[in-house]
Amino acid sequence: MTTIKSIAVLTSGGDSQGMNAAVRAVVRSALFFGLKVYGVQRGYQGLLNDDIREMDLRSVGDIIQRGGTILQSARCSEFRTEEGQRQGAENLRRRGIDGLVVIGGDGSYQGANKLSKLGIRTMGLPGTIDNDIPFTDVTIGFDTAVSIVVDAVNKLRDTMSSHERSSIVEVMGRHCGDIALYAGLASGAEAILVPEVPFDLAGIGKHMKENFANGKRHSIIVMAEGVGKAEDVSKVIAETSGMDPRVTVLGHIQRGGCPTHNDRILASRLGDFAVRSLIEGQSGKACGVINNELVLTDIDTVVNTKKAFNMDMYELALRLSQ
Ligand code: ADP
Numbered sequence: 030m031t032t033i034k035s036i037a038v039l040t041s042g043g044d045s046q047g048m049n050a051a052v053r054a055v056v057r058s059a060l061f062f063g064l065k066v067y068g069v070q071r072g073y074q075g076l077l078n079d080d081i082r083e084m085d086l087r088s089v090g091d092i093i094q095r096g097g098t099i100l101q102s103a104r105c106s107e108f109r110t111e112e113g114q115r116q117g118a119e120n121l122r123r124r125g126i127d128g129l130v131v132i133g134g135d136g137s138y139q140g141a142n143k144l145s146k147l148g149i150r151t152m153g154l155p156g157t158i159d160n161d162i163p164f165t166d167v168t169i170g171f172d173t174a175v176s177i178v179v180d181a182v183n184k185l186r187d188t189m190s191s192h193e194r195s196s197i198v199e200v201m202g203r204h205c206g207d208i209a210l211y212a213g214l215a216s217g218a219e220a221i222l223v224p225e226v227p228f229d230l231a232g233i234g235k236h237m238k239e240n241f242a243n244g245k246r247h248s249i250i251v252m253a254e255g256v257g258k259a260e261d262v263s264k265v266i267a268e269t270s271g272m273d274p275r276v277t278v279l280g281h282i283q284r285g286g287c288p289t290h291n292d293r294i295l296a297s298r299l300g301d302f303a304v305r306s307l308i309e310g311q312s313g314k315a316c317g318v319i320n321n322e323l324v325l326t327d328i329d330t331v332v333n334t335k336k337a338f339n340m341d342m343y344e345l346a347l348r349l350s351q
Pocket residue numbers: 041042043073103104105106107108109110133134135136137138139140143157
């Protein structure tokens with residue numbers, strides 16, 4: 030088994046709450062097992078620019094509770110080129126770094142997969158609020174993002190009930206509807222619009238009109254950004270429901286704030302697991318938690334698999350929102 034003596038860690042793509050907890054776990058676990066550990070600043074951009082510095086126990090002090098990422102993140106188009114990937118791999122090799130932990134979403138996993146094919150020992154940690162990474166029950170940041178949306182909907186429900194209005198709430202998720210689905214179910218939304226399931230918007234508006242006549246005097250529609258613009262949904266709802274809709278686009282507020290304890294624990298478990306897996310000789314793997322078990326899956330498989338949508342949960346939300 031190859032002896033791993035030093036590793037690096039980077040955060041990439043859309044940041045998410047819990048990334049700092051994951052970086053902390055990677056650094057502290059690596060040092061515990063006698064490895065040198067380096068932080069790469071600004072994701073793959075930093076890898077390309079050789080913006081890499083050694084970390085110690087104190088480098089990750091007092092960050093488990095902080096949103097964002099002390100290593101910062103970036104979206105780096107240059108790294109999508111083979112030349113950029115080779116430059117990144119060369120920067121690691123020149124420093125004698127034996128392995129790399131990439132904390133990011135599906136795009137970041139694509140980059141990690143390319144580095145793996147260039148001979149770099151890589152481990153992927155699912156760091157994104159979107160929850161669009163397969164072979165893990167949940168991604169780091171998703172729980173916190175959902176809790177932010179649920180809190181926002183609670184506040185909106187107060188004022189919508191005061192004025193007998195409907196609220197259209199647009200949430201993040203890129204092409205995945207999980208934030209809308211989980212937050213919609215948890216907040217009792219009257220309708221949940223996701224890209225994975227076709228819907229009849231005019232029919233939803235008419236149903237809201239009937240409900241209004243039967244005493245349901247306000248309503249909340251949670252929509253994933255992947256289905257379109259909240260303003261467009263609002264126009265159709267205004268025409269068909271007769272209610273006076275208001276639009277809230279939550280945007281990047283879903284990406285900040287203190288990570289929940291769930292995200293801190295998930296990130297800590299996965300960060301330590303990534304380090305131990307590298308030490309044991311694993312490479313080119315994505316770390317995940319399935320039924321509370323830590324699992325490794327070939328990154329190549331992960332990037333070529335679409336995350337399954339939880340139709341049972343969607344149908345439950347429909348049944349309970351009558
Ligand atoms: P996320 O990781 O949150 O999905 P992005 O899709 O922006 O965020 O991906 C993050 C970074 O990963 C990109 O800015 C780019 O540097 C790198 N990346 C994305 N897709 C690829 C790819 N197909 N090949 C190589 N690198 C990629």
